[in-house]
Amino acid sequence: MSGERPRPGAIKTVTSAANPVVKEIRALTMRKHRTERGLFLAEGLKLVADALEAGWPIRTVVLSEDLESQTRAAQTAATARARGALVVMASEEVMARLTRRDNPQTMVGVFHQRLVGLDAVEAKPAPVWVALEDVRDPGNLGTILRTVDAVAGAGVILIGDTTDPFGLEAVRASMGSIFHVPIVRVSREAFMAWRSRFPGVVIGTHLAGAVDYRTVMTDKPVLLLMGTEQRGLSEEIVAACDRLVKIPMAGKADSLNLAVSTGVMLYELGRNRLSL
CATH class of the missing domain: 3.40.1280.10 (SPOUT methyltransferase, trefoil knot domain)
Incomplete structure (x- = not known):
């Protein structure tokens, strides 16, 4: 499997927690990596949708394969993709590794940090x-x-x-x-x-x-x-x-x-x- 990140606006299916994209996202649970890369995670369909509605720049959205058929989830993923985000379809196991929860969220977004002076x-x-x-x-x-x-x-x-x-x-x-x-x-x-x-x-x-x-x-x-x-x-x-x-x-x-x-x-x- 290639370690290169898929192009912006692409759709990718991931079934292994060892995937480079998954590793990249999991690293953002640590402050050091968030600071170095200027990125952060938002968990849940509501938070991801709110962020997109507010115009926050998005890098990646990961959604559970079970969520693909739900209208709001599909619309949110489509909006993210239209803005150049990588859209990742992930298994429940991968979602659990990303969120570190027994009952994982069904969507995770990776956004750019934004501060004002x-x-x-x-x-x-x-x-x-x-x-x-x-x-x-x-x-x-x-x-x-x-x-x-x-x-x-x-x-x-x-x-x-x-x-x-x-x-x-x-x-x-x-x-x-x-x-x-x-x-x-x-x-x-x-x-x-x-x-x-x-x-x-x-x-x-x-x-x-x-x-x-x-x-x-x-x-x-x-x-x-x-x-x-x-x-x-x-x-x-x-x-x-x-x-x-x-x-x-x-x-x-x-x-x-x-x-x-x-x-x-x-x-x-x-x-x-x-x-x-």
């Missing part, structure tokens, strides 16, 4: 941007992307040593919102150098915040800063905030999960700004 924040100071510092949990990140999408947020800025937004768990948790929410990834130094140019109010959540989150009202663009799951915002980032707010705890818990607290903040800001 801080200049996009300057040019489009839309309702609310969320900035996350050193977030490590991919499930939290994916859920936050989904919530930002739900409230029509402007985008997400990832500061410092964040988890990979294009990792499988983050993409799954986003439920397709990764294809609709602009993402910026910057160092802490680059963010701090840029922060003064943000044309609005910078709000951070902090246990030491003196302001109840329900009292923050502004019609200016908002940059909402959220910290790590373990220690919250660093002192450097705290100093960059115009306002520090807190979410009161009525019970015995002293904090909320990062994705939950971000959701609480976004919906409160949205209630005041977007009539949510």
